[in-house]
Amino acid sequence: GYWYPSETGGPDRIIATHRLPAGQVNRTAFAFLHSLPAPHREWGPQVWQAMKAWPALPGAAPQGGKGRPAGKPTLSRPQPATGMRTNIVHQIKGDEADGVLLLLPDPGSVQRWATADPATDEVLRVWYVAVTRARRLAAIAVPEDETDALARLLTERQVPVRVV
Numbered sequence: 001g002y003w004y005p006s007e008t009g010g011p012d013r014i015i016a017t018h019r020l021p022a023g024q025v026n027r028t029a030f031a032f033l034h035s036l037p038a039p040h041r042e043w044g045p046q047v048w049q050a051m052k053a054w055p056a057l058p059g060a061a062p063q064g065g066k067g068r069p070a071g072k073p074t075l076s077r078p079q080p081a082t083g084m085r086t087n088i089v090h091q092i093k094g095d096e097a098d099g100v101l102l103l104l105p106d107p108g109s110v111q112r113w114a115t116a117d118p119a120t121d122e123v124l125r126v127w128y129v130a131v132t133r134a135r136r137l138a139a140i141a142v143p144e145d146e147t148d149a150l151a152r153l154l155t156e157r158q159v160p161v162r163v164v
Contacts, residue, residue, distance in 0.1 A: 002062055
């Protein structure tokens with residue numbers, strides 16, 4: 001929101017619109033997040049200062065306070081281990097899990113999956129890594145109006161599908 005205030009949609013759409021290499025965007029995001037202190041009561045202003053000082057990606061056009069973090073962070077209490085873990089795709093390369101959930105929140109993700117060229121589309125390769133880590137179950141979350149298209153795409157490729 002801060003670096004691309006006029007954009008709608010998630011990072012995939014910004015990457016496509018500005019023709020940014022997904023690897024560069026991911027490395028920049030991870031480096032920025034890694035540079036932040038652990039959340040505490042006055043965390044928001046520190047994040048804001050860090051955002052303003054961070055070198056922008058190509059095409060970024062911050063506009064004043066748009067995208068500024070608001071409110072106080074929710075500081076969670078430590079929870080006992082449940083046997084579940086969350087990772088981003090880049091953390092699980094070469095690893096496996098009984099179940100994997102891939103979130104595709106941007107409209108048009110199913111169409112992209114169906115028609116884009118994995119040889120040139122880094123995002124498709126990342127999605128492939130995610131779903132191939134699953135030993136027993138790969139769940140894909142898409143906008144509700146895209147569930148039928150995803151079910152058809154997977155069924156055409158003889159992938160068992162259950163829409164819930």
